[in-house]
Amino acid sequence: MPQRVLVIAPHPDDETLGCGGTILRKAREGAQIAWLIVTGMNVGSGYSSDDMKVRESEISKVRALYGFSEVFRLKFGTRKLDTLPLAEIIGEFANVFKTFAPDQVFLPYRMDVHTDHRAVFDAGAACAKWFRYGSVRQVLAYETLSETEFSLDPRSVFQPNYFVDISEFLDRKLEIMTAYQSEMGEFPFPRSIEAIRALATFRGSTSGFRAAEAFQLLRERY
Amino acid sequence: MPQRVLVIAPHPDDETLGCGGTILRKAREGAQIAWLIVTGMNVGSGYSSDDMKVRESEISKVRALYGFSEVFRLKFGTRKLDTLPLAEIIGEFANVFKTFAPDQVFLPYRMDVHTDHRAVFDAGAACAKWFRYGSVRQVLAYETLSETEFSLDPRSVFQPNYFVDISEFLDRKLEIMTAYQSEMGEFPFPRSIEAIRALATFRGSTSGFRAAEAFQLLRERY
Amino acid sequence: MPQRVLVIAPHPDDETLGCGGTILRKAREGAQIAWLIVTGMNVGSGYSSDDMKVRESEISKVRALYGFSEVFRLKFGTRKLDTLPLAEIIGEFANVFKTFAPDQVFLPYRMDVHTDHRAVFDAGAACAKWFRYGSVRQVLAYETLSETEFSLDPRSVFQPNYFVDISEFLDRKLEIMTAYQSEMGEFPFPRSIEAIRALATFRGSTSGFRAAEAFQLLRERY
Amino acid sequence: MPQRVLVIAPHPDDETLGCGGTILRKAREGAQIAWLIVTGMNVGSGYSSDDMKVRESEISKVRALYGFSEVFRLKFGTRKLDTLPLAEIIGEFANVFKTFAPDQVFLPYRMDVHTDHRAVFDAGAACAKWFRYGSVRQVLAYETLSETEFSLDPRSVFQPNYFVDISEFLDRKLEIMTAYQSEMGEFPFPRSIEAIRALATFRGSTSGFRAAEAFQLLRERY
């Protein structure tokens, strides 16, 4: 039976920054992969309809590039997750977990600066209890350049303990990342080709691969 | 190719307390499993020749019960590892890593009360660098009843993130544990049938199995 | 003067899971014990009037079984504490602290998965300042099976440093727990007789008792 | 070019408790120093117009005593920051960072008991990203007597690593603190002359000065 992978992205591009190479590799290995996008632009949050059109086209493009089996979109307001009862987010996640029955789940890191990332982590953690959604076997936190390394909270440094070889997939990850034109910037901006490549190279040298993505294993049931 | 598992035990019985069920399960799954016993009794450490005979017979019995592919014995003095240069222990471990080429390695927990456990962890960690012994893919720390839960060092609590279903193997683990007669005691002594069963039951309820062993994943390369 | 103990439960059953045995022992030792139930079911949260009747009857039964001196009920909406200003919860707690003047206080653990538990901890901590409510001499965090051990937040593992012998009270604790029929499940579900017994047995073996409850001492003034 | 220092105070008096001596010293050294007061009293929060008059006069007095270059006042409701979307607080901070272009920023500690302190830390951290406000070179957390040392959250103890000699400024710091009459109390109350002096003396003995303020360096770019 093919592995079922659920990648939870607070905003589109987090999935690529955090686990783009891993998604590509899992796809090559035959996994069914779903993309859960938690927030969405809307007029109430001050986005123009042009912004929103661009974003839709980015999502379509990226979806195709990865070949996701499914895309779930919750469209909660961007940068507003901390104003919602967590129970509401959990409720929406619950439907996704029930429908898709993932065995591997990717979450953003609990200590990221962005409040949306924190809420997504907490909601994901609540769904990871085995007696809620017994399909889940492994939960991993990914690192998001421009968020994870900017935490000022003492004791919050990302502690990678799980490294995925993405040597064959780094170029394509970078290609996909350029689909998010509005999110990219010039180096030393963290969401730039140079910075993404440097991180993958550094993580690779730590794990013996030409390029790697690093994760923190949160829980695995074997 | 069968998985190659190396279980590093500071003293005989640590392998059973920490990962007896997992060893049995891996064996059933076809893995090659080696037992590295780091210390040994000797007259200089105040053991009688009777003690030593009993211990030899325990080791033979346990070896047979698990069906280990190989047993490596370093025979460093018990409770004396902290007096040796770590480089010497690393040197001996290195031979084992070279010879056996493990992909999965089990270590005691760094914060155990016993100084032998700490030295073994440190030596194991030094050998886990990919550019030293590239065969290693996964390193896990196990918990040792009567050591791990007795640490008083603030910030040292064992943080399990990897749970192995040993429902089918708990009874046999308990059986094997009784081979170490001199190490067992009456409940509430931690090395007793009741305590071992209780821990496996508790770890099971955390992971959705009737019985489980819990580990802390230290590093995985995928 | 009898000891005055305040057990703060986000939801009914947390007091029993976390400190049922300790409550029974304290009662035997002559303490005055109050139960502060922070949340309540209500129609707005989607509970039927049948749910609510069952819950009321459970609370009455449990109250009688423990012989609480007082029961305080705040009836904040279940799973909604994170949507309230913490100051509002603190305000309600303040009345209880003023009225009951506890010297020993039991709180849920700060890192529990459940957002209600976190809010209750934070409100309790705010009331524990000596210059607010000078009666408080000791504050302890308890562990709640099905919440505490499911945290995925790195660095959040419960660190017990205070163990209470409940050998004589475990059976009765289990009996009381069965009053919460709707909350119990079949092992390996964490809220089951087997899991509760296993945890008490494991905590006992760590502290030299046939059964124990484990706590983290947060602050004591002697 | 003179150094530009931004002191962010959730409530008036936090700046003095946390970094009064340092402000005085920086002023003597020629720095431009701005005071950002995040909350304000208002009728809706239950303050009387007399309370508010007193507070205004305190602020004027303290402003003059320090000789702040600028005072920014956001007037969010006291003890209500946890009910606002963090994005809203960040938005207001952003204006201040843009206008004042600080190179050194002082924040309250993330783990303080007071929810207002936590929100202020999080909003400040979000503004400290170099690609947002490139002027920022150093971010430090200060300790607030009556908040920082009362945290019950395990693992939250303030870890000072940066000590400022305020030997010449302690007396004046204490003088300024008395301007906040309603906030001061009798020792052993933490906001008292004796307690403030004791902390400065203790921090001094740790760093080789007759009096010191202690900080935790969160990030510096050199």
Add this chain to the structure above:
Amino acid sequence: MPQRVLVIAPHPDDETLGCGGTILRKAREGAQIAWLIVTGMNVGSGYSSDDMKVRESEISKVRALYGFSEVFRLKFGTRKLDTLPLAEIIGEFANVFKTFAPDQVFLPYRMDVHTDHRAVFDAGAACAKWFRYGSVRQVLAYETLSETEFSLDPRSVFQPNYFVDISEFLDRKLEIMTAYQSEMGEFPFPRSIEAIRALATFRGSTSGFRAAEAFQLLRERY
């Protein structure tokens, strides 16, 4: 039955710096208190016979001032504990634990800069297992001015959670401290009257007493 308290001091004066006031209070409350001095001066460590005479007279004086029931002296070489097998230190401690059968034990803090303090902590922790010395009910770590606050090890800050009111005993503690003339210095030196008083005052303001000593509870069995 009177409480039996064991204060373990790596070097004479640690007991006073860390728990002088608490010893005096326990004595007043009728406890039997023993002083375990782990190291001793000797010629081999470069001490002159004059140094040693002074030290002997200090120990006699302090012993009388506290009225210790017993004084155990192991006379391991000062600043040499890290060169001994920990098992040897544990062996000597074991005799003391067996003989004196303490129920309350005071240890230096694990993260102190001084290697002797670390070894003493580790040896004490090994003896605190209930199945070794069942008399032990409570183990507390004390803070030693000039060691504890000088740790540079990230994550090592002392986390006090247990505060003892020594208001009536601070003056006498200071008096006793002056018996160690060679160890005292001029403020801001940490082992000075001003610094010791400031710390007691600060810890007092945190716990509601005019003066307090702060401890970290490591383990209690109730």
Add this chain to the structure above:
Amino acid sequence: MPQRVLVIAPHPDDETLGCGGTILRKAREGAQIAWLIVTGMNVGSGYSSDDMKVRESEISKVRALYGFSEVFRLKFGTRKLDTLPLAEIIGEFANVFKTFAPDQVFLPYRMDVHTDHRAVFDAGAACAKWFRYGSVRQVLAYETLSETEFSLDPRSVFQPNYFVDISEFLDRKLEIMTAYQSEMGEFPFPRSIEAIRALATFRGSTSGFRAAEAFQLLRERY
């Protein structure tokens, strides 16, 4: 007065891996910089006289390339520091601190895998007490590729909080690194041009520079 910088390297090349760019920048800024090499090759440790000649020539070359004011060499046996009493290492460091009177000190990270790094950290920390060597104003830990990122000790991840812009010095740092021919390897080996450049690029993107070295500030007195 020029700044006085002391870079403590357990082995030659640690100073370059950890702070090569920073040394070059400090030199350009006019600082006096000393290099303290703690260990040395010797025949007893199994090095050939050829090894030793190569090493001597590397040290000469590197010394000239940085233009160090002074080089202190202690020549303790490589990989043997854990067998020495720490007091002996501290004694040797003390001479250097007295002679050179540094105000800024660079240490390896406490949690590096290599036991030599740990001993050097501990000895350096002991010398950093202000009442020992009052010249010291700032102590920073550097990261050593091939050691720091390989720690398996849970809770030991390097937490950079101090970033130095080395954009103008990266190329020269890489050049100097190639002087250590025997220590370099082919990427993904961590001590390779690609890995060093990637880390500097990643640290740069975190701090807004084209290249940076990252440190953890341990203590600063201002």
